[in-house]
Amino acid sequence: MSSTTNFYDLKADLPNGNSYNFDDLKGKVVLIVNVASECGFTPQYKGLQALYDKYKERGFLILGFPCNQFGGQEPGDDATIASFCERNHGVTFPLMKKSDVNGDNTNPVYEWLKNEKAGILGLTRIKWNFEKFLVDQEGKVVNRWASTTTPQTIDTAVEKLLAGTE
Numbered sequence: 001m002s003s004t005t006n007f008y009d010l011k012a013d014l015p016n017g018n019s020y021n022f023d024d025l026k027g028k029v030v031l032i033v034n035v036a037s038e039c040g041f042t043p044q045y046k047g048l049q050a051l052y053d054k055y056k057e058r059g060f061l062i063l064g065f066p067c068n069q070f071g072g073q074e075p076g077d078d079a080t081i082a083s084f085c086e087r088n089h090g091v092t093f094p095l096m097k098k099s100d101v102n103g104d105n106t107n108p109v110y111e112w113l114k115n116e117k118a119g120i121l122g123l124t125r126i127k128w129n130f131e132k133f134l135v136d137q138e139g140k141v142v143n144r145w146a147s148t149t150t151p152q153t154i155d156t157a158v159e160k161l162l163a164g165t166e
Contacts, residue, residue, distance in 0.1 A: 007139030012063070012109050013097040015078035020063075020096060022109075027137050028059045029161045031154065032113060034101045035064045036074040036129040037084045044130050045089035047151030051158065052093045058162045059137070062093040065109070067101050070129050074098065101126040116141040136161050 010022040031051070036042060052062045066081045068074040074081065078098055085091035099107040102125055106114075113133045114124040130147040134157060143157055 015097050030135040031062045032133045034067045039073040039129040041130040041147050051151045064095040066098040117144040
């Protein structure tokens with residue numbers, strides 16, 4: 001279990017070996033998604049990119065965390081994943097280094113997220129690719145959605161946070 005108690009204390013590994021410092025996210029609304037390139041939900045990349053394009057100028061960011069823990073649906077290396085996402089879905093939001101979201105080697109970001117916001121029936125485990133966590137401008141997890149929830153459905157929640165009406 002992570003000893004991190006604050007969203008802004010987190011860091012994530014980037015494919016280039018550098019760290020993405022979450023302290024840089026202060027004041028932003030952030031959607032964090034575990035992604036995969038060969039999943040039935042992979043077409044959500046286009047919706048995620050559309051959401052990012054719509055709100056990025058207002059302080060919204062999406063962070064994608066490629067993961068191969070569900071049906072081996074993210075088999076490529078980081079370069080292959082980035083190329084696939086850009087070429088097939090026009091993805092420009094940041095993708096982190098491929099990592100685990102469950103188990104002994106869980107990425108610390110996902111340890112923290114799952115601890116902050118349990119899923120249905122109070123279960124913390126990520127059930128499948130494209131689960132989504134929405135973090136507000138103060139670093140609080142305000143919502144968690146299952147894979148079946150589309151980016152278009154999340155649009156209203158993002159808009160409300162950005163407008164300060166949530």
